[in-house]
Amino acid sequence: MSVKRQPGLLVAVAAHADDAELNAGGLMAKWVARGGRVAIVMTTNNCSGECLPPGGDERRLIRLLPEKMTAFRHREQAAAAALIG
Numbered sequence: 001m002s003v004k005r006q007p008g009l010l011v012a013v014a015a016h017a018d019d020a021e022l023n024a025g026g027l028m029a030k031w032v033a034r035g036g037r038v039a040i041v042m043t044t045n046n047c048s049g050e051c052l053p054p055g056g057d058e059r060r061l062i063r064l065l066p067e068k069m070t071a072f073r074h075r076e077q078a079a080a081a082a083l084i085g
Helices: 019-033 066-084
Strands: 009-014 037-042
Touching: 009 019, 019 037, 019 066, 037 066
Parallel strands: 009 037
Antiparallel strands: none
16 A cells, blocks of 8 residues: 655755755755645845846946845845745
């Protein structure tokens, strides 16, 4: 007799926004497609770094204030997670 089990909760731990999606996005998408849930834990507040301007011109990277960068990275991460499911 075989028992079909529903996948449970998959917890992905990553240092920065988008790390989990970029490194394990395929796995997470399969997990969700099979009925599982995914939780992503970020270990930093993503307050530093640079971002691309609208249009994505890499020659003109933008540096934001820490609180704005944190909000930007969280929006970016939420959009990436939404694509996965």
